[in-house]
Amino acid sequence: VSVRKRVVKIFRDVCLTQPSFNRIPDICSRLLRRIHDEESIRKLVLETFQQLWFSPTRNQQDVRQRVQTIIDVLVDAQKQNYTWLENLVKEFLQTNDKQSIDDKKKVREQRKDVLKAIQDIINELVESILKIESANDQVSSNKMVATFIALYALGKAKPEHVLPHVSAIVEYLNIKCTSYNDNIIVQYVAKILEFTVPLMKSASASIIYSLEGSLTKLLLVSGQLVIHSSIACLSAVIRLSKNTQLVKDVFIRYHSIVVQCQQKILEKPNEEFKGSAQLARSIYILGVLCKYFDVEKPEFDDLE
Structure with missing residues (x-):
């Protein structure tokens, strides 16, 4: 367990310090496979993805990089299943009645940050659709599929964030x-x-x-x-x-x-x-x- 935790931490540091590294999608795919591991590993993996994708940022380039990585991971995971992103969001937004008042307050703040990050990602995903559509090849087609899957998984968590884009989506x-x-x-x-x-x-x-x-x-x-x-x-x-x-x-x-x-x-x-x-x-x-x-x-x- 300690070895796996160390590996997860190394992967996390690589993802956070070198977000444009071309192996990031592969690293994320490998981390996602550990989400059902022993509790301490699982917690570390969830913290990694929260920092990587669902933490507050005002930098639009960071949002674009997040979206690109999510799309690439979805393309990489197509042969497995499409549900991991939806399940990941559920993990971040779920509440527990048994938590203490302080923990509940912390979770509420976390939910607010996650939902704001989701809104930014949804906006950028819709922008990505228009960019991807202009390139008519198999790679772009796979990315287009991944983009709509991401829109579904994230929009389901907060449909209000999708509403402004309905005319484009329909x-x-x-x-x-x-x-x-x-x-x-x-x-x-x-x-x-x-x-x-x-x-x-x-x-x-x-x-x-x-x-x-x-x-x-x-x-x-x-x-x-x-x-x-x-x-x-x-x-x-x-x-x-x-x-x-x-x-x-x-x-x-x-x-x-x-x-x-x-x-x-x-x-x-x-x-x-x-x-x-x-x-x-x-x-x-x-x-x-x-x-x-x-x-x-x-x-x-x-x-x-």
């Missing part, structure tokens, strides 16, 4: 999906909007209408992950717009497809059914709709 719901990365981007844009939309109480009718259109359109062409995120986001939009008729229309459209497919199968049971992909999509969409909308409520009574 545009990415409509990108043409020609690759796996494009689909991941759309999925995370929908996930970001899901927790941001409830705060958009003063949004214009045209923005809400546009959102409804974009989300329902995604159901026609997207895979499972995007469909699920789109319907989850649509449920947040409908709670705001009260446009239950749209949900009915979508439900009826895909229910009709299922009925038509069933009829074709029954009419020609010995022939190979060629609409299995469309049938599977429609059944999946109906299932997710039932998860997010209570179709047994009175407002859905006229559904046949």
Whole structure:
């Protein structure tokens, strides 16, 4: 344990004194693997990341460096999972009722610092999207995915910090999906909007209408992950717009497809059914709709 603690401290010193060193993302990835170690190691790792990314700074260059490192670590960790940043933020923001009054006061101050750092990082992440988008290559595509994952993980902690950027983010719901990365981007844009939309109480009718259109359109062409995120986001939009008729229309459209497919199968049971992909999509969409909308409520009574 003492050896590991010493290594963590060395890594921490390197990260803090040489933030532009090209091995920093790799060092951070290695440190993150120690976050579930013995308690003293875990505490040291958390302190390292708080100092590195979530401490107060007025230097915009420091913020840019933090964002670049976070993006690089996310790109490096893509083969593992996307949840480490979200879990890291939770660690810094969680409270403990068993703490003393002094400890609670210290935690409140820490939360304030972390949330301010998150706000700065979110602002810079949105700026990064525009810069990354201008370079059309695989490296930039991976960085774009990482940027939206970071926006989701950090924005979830404080959705109010994402709200000023909604108009820029929502545009990415409509990108043409020609690759796996494009689909991941759309999925995370929908996930970001899901927790941001409830705060958009003063949004214009045209923005809400546009959102409804974009989300329902995604159901026609997207895979499972995007469909699920789109319907989850649509449920947040409908709670705001009260446009239950749209949900009915979508439900009826895909229910009709299922009925038509069933009829074709029954009419020609010995022939190979060629609409299995469309049938599977429609059944999946109906299932997710039932998860997010209570179709047994009175407002859905006229559904046949």
